[in-house]
Amino acid sequence: MSGFSAVDHAHMARALRLAERGLFTTQPNPRVGCVIAHGEQIVGEGFHARAGEPHAEVFALREAGTRARGATAYVTLEPCVHFGKTPPCADALIAAGITRVVAACEDPNPKVAGGGFAKLRAAGIVVEIGLMRESARELNRGFLSRIERGRPFVRVKLAMSLDGRTALANGDSKWITGDAARADVQRWRARSSGILTGTGTVLADDPQLTVRLPDGETCAPVLRVVLDTGLATPATAHVLDGTVPTLVVHAPDARRARHFDKVECAAVAVHDGRLDLRATLAVLAARGVNELQVEAGATVCGALFAQDLVDELLLYVAPLLMGDTARPLLTLPPLDALAQARRMRIVDQRQVGGDLRLLLRQ
Numbered sequence: 001m002s003g004f005s006a007v008d009h010a011h012m013a014r015a016l017r018l019a020e021r022g023l024f025t026t027q028p029n030p031r032v033g034c035v036i037a038h039g040e041q042i043v044g045e046g047f048h049a050r051a052g053e054p055h056a057e058v059f060a061l062r063e064a065g066t067r068a069r070g071a072t073a074y075v076t077l078e079p080c081v082h083f084g085k086t087p088p089c090a091d092a093l094i095a096a097g098i099t100r101v102v103a104a105c106e107d108p109n110p111k112v113a114g115g116g117f118a119k120l121r122a123a124g125i126v127v128e129i130g131l132m133r134e135s136a137r138e139l140n141r142g143f144l145s146r147i148e149r150g151r152p153f154v155r156v157k158l159a160m161s162l163d164g165r166t167a168l169a170n171g172d173s174k175w176i177t178g179d180a181a182r183a184d185v186q187r188w189r190a191r192s193s194g195i196l197t198g199t200g201t202v203l204a205d206d207p208q209l210t211v212r213l214p215d216g217e218t219c220a221p222v223l224r225v226v227l228d229t230g231l232a233t234p235a236t237a238h239v240l241d242g243t244v245p246t247l248v249v250h251a252p253d254a255r256r257a258r259h260f261d262k263v264e265c266a267a268v269a270v271h272d273g274r275l276d277l278r279a280t281l282a283v284l285a286a287r288g289v290n291e292l293q294v295e296a297g298a299t300v301c302g303a304l305f306a307q308d309l310v311d312e313l314l315l316y317v318a319p320l321l322m323g324d325t326a327r328p329l330l331t332l333p334p335l336d337a338l339a340q341a342r343r344m345r346i347v348d349q350r351q352v353g354g355d356l357r358l359l360l361r362q
Helices: 006-022 056-068 089-096 115-122 133-139 141-149 179-190 199-205 277-286 298-306
Strands: 033-038 041-047 072-075 100-103 126-129 153-161 165-167 194-198 223-227 246-250 264-267 291-294 312-318 345-352 355-361
Touching: 006 033, 006 041, 006 056, 006 072, 006 100, 006 133, 033 056, 041 056, 056 072, 056 089, 089 115, 100 115, 115 126, 133 141, 141 153, 141 291, 153 179, 153 298, 179 312, 179 345, 179 355, 194 199, 194 298, 199 223, 199 298, 223 277, 246 277, 291 298
Parallel strands: 072 100, 100 126, 153 291, 153 312, 194 223, 194 291, 223 246, 246 264
Antiparallel strands: 033 041, 033 072, 153 165, 312 355, 345 355
16 A cells, blocks of 8 residues: 555554454454554554453553544554444544544444444544555454354364375374474464364264463363264263363254253254255354364365365375375365366465474465
């Protein structure tokens, strides 16, 4: 954006770094940062940490105090204009005497959706939009997906050998990757609003699907989601222990046993014997799930890919060979020509311990 100065860019970059501090804690709210400055001098800054607590602008204004009068506020998302658990940030900026607001991107939430900018302008504040927009949208890709598309941003996490295998023929898969990769997965879980798996994985591996971070680090509660068409998950399964929020998605005619009483259940339609994945994502969006991390087997992950419901693939590649009798990465429909193959682009690649981590998008 040629209308913005180098100082504007520096302050917005700082606001985005502040917003990242809420990466693990803000859901279902967006991650937002704010910097208040007079020219190069920053007089206040803040970020939104948790739903129900003050927004980034409020913390920045508190720090700035009377120095906010006549200053520019740099915000990574359009200031809110509605009363929720906290008062409108647009009103706070006006009352503080801010004279210019630079925003990275608009808030598509129908409760805001341009209303914040309109209110600021009506109060005589100069409003400029679009500085580092793509970076701000990337930071809130889950929130924006939920509001704009009516479904979470879907990330599939898989681990495989060099020859594309995820487990031996007998199901043994512990552990393909090393300690560093498994610790890295916890951080991806922590930034998610939900972790989804299928009942096949539950029966085979009995995963906990919880977030385990180093001491001193916390995250907002992450919803466990289990696709269980016939409600076959046993009472002894970790996912039914009631220790963290859990949603079991099942067929409308499934009979619910008493051991499901500790968790929430939701029925969705079934097509050809399988749960409607689009309907499932809509249910999760209605619950405020922004980013959904899928940690399931080849069938569930393959179905998501086949229905174009995957936004991102988080793939760990271990330097070992498992042979052609081992289980494949995905179950996908057969192709008649290579031109039909699904192509993805690598957006990040790095070594994590002894393994390679690839981040890919379609």
